[in-house]
Amino acid sequence: MALHDRPRLRRLIYATTFEAGGILLSTLLLLAMAETTAGKSLVFSVMASTIAMLWNLAFNAGFEAWETRQPVRGRSLARRSAHALLFEAGLVLFLLPLTMWWFVVPLIEALAYEAALILAFLVYTWIFTWAFDRLFGLPASAR
Numbered sequence: 001m002a003l004h005d006r007p008r009l010r011r012l013i014y015a016t017t018f019e020a021g022g023i024l025l026s027t028l029l030l031l032a033m034a035e036t037t038a039g040k041s042l043v044f045s046v047m048a049s050t051i052a053m054l055w056n057l058a059f060n061a062g063f064e065a066w067e068t069r070q071p072v073r074g075r076s077l078a079r080r081s082a083h084a085l086l087f088e089a090g091l092v093l094f095l096l097p098l099t100m101w102w103f104v105v106p107l108i109e110a111l112a113y114e115a116a117l118i119l120a121f122l123v124y125t126w127i128f129t130w131a132f133d134r135l136f137g138l139p140a141s142a143r
Contacts, residue, residue, distance in 0.1 A: 003136045007064065010139055015056040019049045022121065029120055033113055043119055044102050051094050059087050062142040069093050075133065084125040088118050113137055 003010050023045045030041040063083055075083075092114050099110040133142075 006142075007139055010136065011057055011060050011064075014060070014088050014129075014132055015053050015130075015135075018056065018125075019130065022052060022124070023049045024077045025120060025124060026117055029117055030113070032116065034105075036103065040102075042109070044048060044098075047098065047102070048095055049098055052091055055094060056087070059090060064139055067141040075129075076137065080126055080129060083129065084122050087125060088122055092118060 002015070015024075017033060019059070025036070026045040026048060027041045030036060030044065034041065036044075067079075096107075096110055096114055099105070099113055100107060103110070103113070105113070137143075
């Protein structure tokens, strides 16, 4: 049985590989932006990744349930873009308070960090999802 025929396993592999790359990306970006150490940046990135992975699993299950009910199959540029934008919008709602607390920064500075991370992750999410689909095939919901 191919991975695209096993939606739970596919989502789990997607989420874990996505987050591994995300930890590296966010650690490096936070080091460049914030007055922090590599260790503090890495620990924050792991905490954020844990939150993001849980959100990823829930969001993708919901997105694929919605996608299954659509008359048009496949993942167009518009659908991929909506996926990335909606995922990141939900994630920022969870991460903004954590960012403020962890780095002891005011809302505006936390928003700046989040904005930079969101922009980087929008591109990363789009590219990663495209590459994952190319490597493992589209999920049943999009075929």
